[in-house]
Amino acid sequence: MTKPAKAHRNALYAAIALSWTADRRATLLTFVGFGLRPALPVLIAYLVKVMVDAAVVGDTDLLVRAALGIGTAAALSAGSVPYAVELSTRMIESTAVLVDRKLMTLTGSLPTVQDLDDPEVLDRLEVLRQERVRLSEGADAVALVLGAAVRAGVTAVVLAVVDPFLLLTPLLAVPAVVAASRMQARRTAALDTAAADARLARHLYEVGSAPRWSSETRLFGLGPAIRRRYHEAAERADRHVVGALGRALLPVTAAGVLFAAGYIGALLLVTRQFAAGGATLGEVVLTLNLVTLISIQVGQAVQFLAFLHQTVDASRRLLSLESYVENSVARTGGDRSAPAVLRYGISLAGVGLRYPGSGRWALRDVSLHLPAGSVVAVVGVNGAGKSSLIKLLTGLYEPTEGTITVDGESLTGFRPGAWQARTSGCFQDFVRPEFTVATAVGVGDLATADDPDAVRAAVRHGAADGIVAALPDGLATPLGSSHANGTELSGGQWQRLALARARMRPSPCLLVLDEPTSAIDPLAEDVTLRRYLAAARLTAARANGVTVVASHRLATARAADLVIVIAAGAVVQFGSHQRLMADSDGPYRELYERQSGAYS
Structure with missing residues (x-):
């Protein structure tokens, strides 16, 4: 035949x-x-x-x-x-x-x-x-x-x-x-x-x-x-x-x-x-x-x-x-388990990313080490490559060139989905699942999705407790037009629930926040993010995990241990907020002072 x-x-x-x-x-x-x-x-x-x-x-x-x-x-x-x-x-x-x-x-x-x-x-x-x-x-x-x-x-x-x-x-x-x-x-x-x-x-x-x-x-x-x-x-x-x-x-x-x-x-x-x-x-x-x-x-x-x-x-x-x-799956998957607790951290060596069908490099020649237990801020103008870096760190994208290692082990050597199971996050394009509030938050960790105490804790840590308290049936409130009696939420309210969902996993090795407050009222934005990062530090301590936050609010970078400055797909500065501010000719200080003046 x-x-x-x-x-x-x-x-x-x-x-x-x-x-x-x-x-x-x-x-x-x-x-x-x-x-x-x-x-x-x-x-x-x-x-x-x-x-x-x-x-x-x-x-x-x-x-x-x-x-x-x-x-x-x-x-x-x-x-x-x-x-x-x-x-x-x-x-x-x-x-x-x-x-x-x-x-x-x-x-x-x-x-x-x-x-x-x-x-x-x-x-x-x-x-x-x-x-x-x-x-x-x-x-x-x-x-x-x-x-x-x-x-x-x-x-x-x-x-x-x-x-x-x-x-x-x-x-x-x-x-x-x-x-x-x-x-x-x-x-x-x-x-x-x-x-x-x-x-x-x-x-x-x-x-x-x-x-x-x-x-x-x-x-x-x-x-x-x-x-x-x-x-x-x-x-x-x-x-x-x-x-x-x-x-x-x-x-x-x-x-x-x-x-x-x-x-x-x-x-x-x-x-x-x-x-x-x-x-x-x-x-x-x-x-x-x-x-x-x-x-x-x-x-x-x-x-x-x-x-x-x-x-x-x-x-x-x-x-x-x-x-x-x-x-x-066969091409990308290894046979090793992802670590439950980080010892050294996450390293990138000569990493570059080019999207399918594109001749332009979204990132090129990125070499960094993100220490275990650290909070890292990623800053840069729109289109600089912040989201691309986060996609690579979470393993949702494979680098076109270079390697990413976790405690010295290549990210591609883990079993498919193993590293994602050890991460959590809130992305720019967050999901708006039209379930009850409890389910919409709880799916952030299917193992504890039906645990009311875990859901309430995630809502509190995600700074969404005030929103939930104002809803007709609290956590039992159905959301969206898919339900006859569903409640419609604003973009900022949905984002608060997305932040809460990211807190469902109790001890992630990596927590990523990609513009996590972009839809939240500017007056509450800084307070929300600072409160969130403070709670995230406590959670990350259990796994000695790394928290990576990309935000247009540079003031939050002061709360980070390290700051990555990206411009045109390249890392142009890397260090603590204090050290980068000491560089009077550096792009970070210029961006920070310009934004501080605008918010003032």
Whole structure:
């Protein structure tokens, strides 16, 4: 078996396995129902032939038995439809839930977030999002094709009994099926080409329709411009697919004309035999019915095979993503455990970072040592590389060059997720989970998420106790519009909860705060951060951990043991606040004095 054929077979099995895993009973009955029911119309056509011939010769008993057979077959065919559709629908819905969960699991299993910044990976995910409905309908598509094959086989047998030459009629349908298959292959390639435009269109749709952006879009009158750009991106994406299908239209049309010629030929053949006395009236009626059924079957077979082709293609994409995730985990993961307590600290040697698809270095030639138990402030203008450094320290990104070690052990030598389990943090793009307050905070440490005392302590240490006390049901208050009685929070309130969530882990080896007070009222910002850092020192003492805070408020750097000054992706100064302030020509002192004057 060739590699493409083997890949096709594996993808087919994987598509069926999804439905089998989701609902075995519904999948099995769908195969039985969709596989056998299509043979009933052929049986009915044959029994009509028996009735006609019985009527011609006056065989009343045979006429009655044939009529009863037709009634039974018709009742089975019609009566089984609602049940079959209900089973198929239940199977598809169960599989859709499984597929969505699988996609979330695969995305979440990537050991670093840099894969999710890679345009190629994003294009893969975008096409899978578009085609994921095909994955949920995999067994349904296979059952439909199986039914079409069974019906074609039974039809061929009956036609051969009338006249072997009539077998040419279903054979003439093969070119139409092949042409339709090639058309679907073109569609698959077009989806890959259109993925970037489709991803842009989806983003613009979210911007133009999501409530979180509605204030700005209305204030600036952006609606028409966003809709226009959405239309342009969607039209570009659609143009690729329509163009590919258009180029395949001629072969499909030619194949259809060939089958139509065979259809007419079969009708002429059987009517000529009847006129010459070589066929009974029942055989003429049977042939007319079956040839007409074949015409319908060809259209359905083309449709079902196109459906199956799309399913197999989506399944192949899913298998490819699974392989990519496995390789990514194998590539990045070691076999060592992360330390529970730091002895020396975290060191960077010649570290550089370049984001996927970018020719510019976000960081370059960074060499630092962050001592165990220290609080380190990272300062610099927007875009200097502060967030990039934090991504590297947390292991969410691998350095493009250089090494990062923890107590002398390379960060890449730890088991996947081991170092993240020993870290905690609050990021600029913090999550706003619409759960209860207790759950939204508690998920910062799943081991103690259900411990009310641990949650209350994290809320207190995160300076969010005042916010929680003001909510209608305290920690039990549901948050967000996902709940009928959910409470909406401001950006600053959400950030306070994010800070509390970062305090759930009792003894992290690394605590990172990336602009942790950017959404908090300026009057409360400095007080909040100082209070937070003071509590963080106590927590870090248990693991002798390192706390790294990147903040635009340079006044907080005075509370840090060390300050890293970053400019244009390079570390330009490193030392204590006092030592950096003593350098009258240094960038840190200039930034600090300028900001102090502005706040004064």
